[in-house]
Amino acid sequence: MSIRVQDAAFDMGAELNAFSQALADNGVKAGAIVSFCGVTRDVAEGDLDAMVIEHYPGMTEAALGDIRAQAMARFSLAGAMIVHRYGRLAAGEIIMMVATAAPHRADAFAGAEFLMDYLKSRAPFWKKEITTRGESWVDAKDTDEAALKRW
């Protein structure tokens, strides 16, 4: 499945192998596969106990599907996948991953960066940090919105 939104943890290695195998099974020739994984980190300057991720069921899947379709067309990708978790995650857990496949690496890298830039500012996810000092919603960064302008 190209787009998945789930609370369960996932194995990034298994996901990447499945992505690669699905391309091979469908006879898709891709000389380059690029992947990116986001990991829960301590953004606040407290001790992060957990990150809680909220999302907008329905709109999330639609937004990710739209972003993926744009990346596929723009970079002539042979394949692209997005997995994003929601719910409560401990520090160091994998939040999400994207993978792209293309005939050549430049498009695979660019496609993955495009997916990440759009996903950060256009897919309806919100992060809340739970630290020893309390809870706080993570603010969007101006740099995230600015990152879209390069595309």
Added chain:
Amino acid sequence: MELRYFAWLRERVGTGHEVVETEAATVSALVEELRARSEAHAFALSDLTSVRVAVDQQLVDFDASISEAREVAFFPPMTGG
């Protein structure tokens, strides 16, 4: 019309979902009605520079029409990834 609130907007309004009767033609007009609904709504919707809106699950601007809308959602700028 179904209203949805997410993240700190949900916390400030005090609910993630409510149904309202409205004749508002645009999101902006709906926001004015909601601000008058309760202090919690007024607080949540006090600074629209940090509020984003989706009509039927599509991101739109505050001047967007809602005359055909089934669901309007308010939430902060997104922080996925």
